[in-house]
Amino acid sequence: MIEAILLTIATAATPLLLAALGELVVERSGVLNLGVEGMMIMGAVAGFGAAQLSGSPWVGLLAAVCAGALFSMLFGFLTLTLATNQVATGLSLTILGLGLSGMLGESFVGLPGLKLQAWAIPGLSEIPLIGKLLFAQDPIFYISIALTVAVWWFVFFTRAGLTLRAVGDSHVSAHALGLRVIRIRYLAVLFGGACAGMAGGHLSLVYTPQWTENMTAGRGWIALALVVFASWLPWRLVAGAYLFGAVTIAQFHAQAQGVGIPSQFLSALPYLATIFVLVLISSNRRMTMRNTPASLGKPFVPER
């Protein structure tokens, strides 16, 4: 029983972790992309559709990643090349994504989906309690963990990561040093889009292998909140994402057990929890200010 619950927590946490990891890199470069929800839902619809057409959930996953990345370039072109307001552009990415996915996915509604099968690693998955939890998960789970380590290593232990943080902290100085601010930010936004797309693909290929309109249900926004919660540190994202996975799964189980609380109130818990952790973290000014990229959300036009 406990094992089954823990297993589902990981499934609920993985899309949050992936999308948040991508956004973390984007924000570390000084760009605030509020379009996570839109890129995620495009990933979900593209993943489902490609899996249907090809008969392979792996093709679906690839399509999800590409769709998220492609969609993020729309945001990149506007905010980076045309220097538009990042908040408004991110919002419009979400609005367009929700609309476009609804239109593209209309014929997918009600179709049975293809599921990306779990990989049980022989031997290791036999270990009692943690075996199933760590070594018998869906492939995207392993990717999300590997990616967390990779992002952490990249951001803090590589020269390119240092460059990324420099661009995010002061684009003017970075530009003066000869760093290609806009190009670096494009790459960061692209990575963020690919991650959000993969997170969406997880939803429609693993979490609930089907297509329903607005199936991201605010997860992109929760991922954005997680980045703030984690104060831009990758390993804290894991804690945050699993905490939220736990809240989501706990409310599902409470609904199934019929605990006498209306299901709507239980469904509202993850959203209320998001506000709660935001308040908690933001009231501690010292902690948030230390890691916030100083140029976050400010448009940059190179002087020539």
Add this chain to the structure above:
Amino acid sequence: MRVELVRRPHPSALYGALSPFLALLITATLGAIMFAILGKAPHLALYAYFIEPLTEVWSLHELLVKAAPLILIAIGLSVCFLSNNWNIGAEGQFIIGAIFGSVLPVMFPEFRGPFVLPIMLLMGILGGMTYAAIPALLKAKLNTNEILSSLMLVYVAQLFLDWLVRGPWRNPQGFNFPESRNFHADAVLPEVISASGRAHYGFVFAIIAAVVMWYILNRTLKGFEIRVMGQSPRAGRFAGFSRAGTILTTFLIAGGLAGLAGISEVSGAIGQLRPVISPGYGFTAIIVAFLGRLNPLGIVAAGLVLALSYLGGEAAQISLGVSNKVANVFQGILLFSVLACDTLIHYRVRIAGRPSAEGQGV
């Protein structure tokens, strides 16, 4: 080939006036391409979408019914955006306004008289303000990001409404449908010209709100304060304006107007509470605010355009057999185009053929 921006010494007045129209033109072009891909003749599709709904009196009324909440919400949002407060939870404030306003006709249906409607409207405004006060206070006192908190509250409001109409507020005579009881005659917002169509007084409220807000923003100290706090909070502080005060004022204005829109929609257009009372007006109003260039009078025009996109979606679904989701796609494209065109106001765009030695490549 790459794009270079060169900052203008002054914002261009020409492009300031032209950019919304340019954005509409781009959207129509992209729309035509989209229809062509869907296998419809573009000119017929665009006609069915944007012109046909304007050719009949009843559908003009429907246009005003849909424009009323969009304009009311967008005016409030524009005040927030001008002061650099990103309230994107208007959808939630709209819903809570509708719920607060419905307390009287749903819980006390035997209470009748000419006072019912004014009380409902005031309660609706109060409801929206209360709900908007949450992210405002969190931002002002605890520095919590208002974008995320106001958006999360949208989901909470939707679930709360869903619970109400399926639970305690379900119509006792409603055959178990998830609906509240129908509003009695005294609780219904009347039509403006009832002989010709459904347009109710919500549109009149929207026009009044636009004029009043134009006056406040352009002719009063409060309006000046809102602008200054948006453009340069540091200068605002030196002028003695309060950051917390501006956050609260702008959120309360936005929440109040969204609440008014909510109760007007429920009382004027629907006549009862249902699990879903808005096709995303709170989010579409963000587009209205930007298309109207955050100017109350521009917002009235922009509200009519976006209302047309909803109507056109329905019309195109019937006459062309395309999905009514096309409307949301149009709206998304429109916001992108507006933001892209606004770049022309502050920058000259140069297309350079070859990257210069030290330039920023794309």
